[in-house]
Amino acid sequence: MLWGGMYVVAKWGLSVVPPVTLSFLRVALATVVLLAVVRATKPARTFTRSEWCRFIGLGVAISVTLATQFLGTALTNASQSSLLTVMTPIFILLLGVILLDEEVTRVKMAGVVIALIGTALVLSGQYDLSRLTDTNLGGIVSLFTASLAWAAYTVWGRDLVRKYSALETATYATAISVPVLLAMTLVELWMRGSAIGKNVASLSFLLGLAYLSVFATALAWYLWYKGLEYADSGTIAVFFFAQPVVGSALGAFFLGEELGPLFFAGGLVMAIGLYVVSVRTKV
Template sequence: MSRFRHYVFALGPLAAAALWGGMYVVSKWSFSLVPPVTLGFFRVALGAAALWLWLGLTGSRSRPSREDWPALVGLGGWVTVTIVAQFLGTELTNASQGSLLTVLTPVFVVVLGAAVRGERVTRTKTAGIALAAVGTAVVVAGQYDPGTVAVGNAAGVGLLVVASLAWAGYTVWGVRVVRRYSALTAATYSTVAATPMLGLLSLGELWYLGRGLATIPLGASSLFAIAYLGLASTAAAWYLWYKGLEYVPAGTVAVFYFLQPVVGTALAAALLGEQVGAWFVAGSLTIGVGVWVVSRGRADQNGRQPRDRSGLRE
């Protein structure tokens, strides 16, 4: 593969962060129509169907070996915890809390990557992540009243922390499957595995709320929200996130997560007319410098394994 294509694919997580930029706004708005766990089930079910179709159209629907099924089911478990904790946490908190707590995901990925895969935590990577975290805080502080960050439901904040940790688990434990097969195969089978788990939790939620599927309004607004969450922020974004893992260490991929609140704020300004000021520009530039510092750091060598039979690193 040419060096140019290598860098293009390595930037897949950047595109994923862009697609996730509007996710919190869409999901928060949708909870008035669809309960959070049920919305998560619809999102993942649609994303799984789209990924399965995509995998078939590419002619690469190779069944993973039996020894890898437990790993894929485990990834589906990480997905389930992420979606449930993220959507319930988003419902109980506000946009500023959700945006600020995204900084925990890259930190968790770096820690888990070092503990599980032996990825080196270099000074360069640490400095870049710190810069990006500071930039995220500046962006959020410039758009919201900092006093509201500490106000809200403590359970919601805790759930968002759990969601960040679970997505870090999905990232780090997915590396082996991604490099053994492909990003598309790993994203597809893990999403398919998560669908029945979320389906059962959705039934429990509807039972607890005393509602049935017939009570959920499937009008144009809710269908648009489900389509965006399922096709854009799940099928496309999860594939692009895993695509980056084919080429760079998990800790390097994770730094792109810091761009999510920047993209979300920029979209709000472009589409909703929200104002952005000097804080947004300064924070965005700081995040950009942090991402550049991490991307310029030397590639991790300790976490790489010999090539397997598919020609990809495990």
């Protein structure tokens, strides 16, 4: 639900600063918040070299996700961009089976399919899905890369989450992504001629950045990993389908966008799928 709010806030933020720069600011401020909480609540840790390597991998996965997500969105139409929402849970499910030997029960698979159908109904009501076949190979590859990178971030983080905590894993992975995103930002600003809007110091932009940093990044990424403390990656992956429903609802409330009957029908179907996955996963 917190990620669904990004749909509205990003429309304001991207009118002021370019996308990778916004991602860097978002993650840098989130790191400050997360590190402050870790220092206040968790003991000092000494990680092994292999664990630091895994943290670095998670940080790179974050950076790749954010960069390719924005690139793919810029190169494709809205319908094709919706592939990011659909493919991410599927990649998480597959990587969980391949890398973590997680079991996919019949009931869980049924819940995934139900949630996927509900999400497809929501997206078909918001976008022209007939344009999915429009050719832009670079954009499609970028969106698939973003989905796969976030799936890797989810699956690779499980062992660290369960050995230490969701808070520490999210914090150190996010912190490591900051210098990577900074390098990408410098390249972006150089290519764009430092194209930053004049409203960067406006109250509306700063409030939007605060939401992106504190709620959609620090809190949301922590909660995402917190789920891994209680359930396998395939179970929590399905909740990613809630993002377009929340985003569409907030878009209607704040931006005056219309919601058709497919939105409500799809939202109901998706909710049923989430219930099946989260409650009935033993069979």
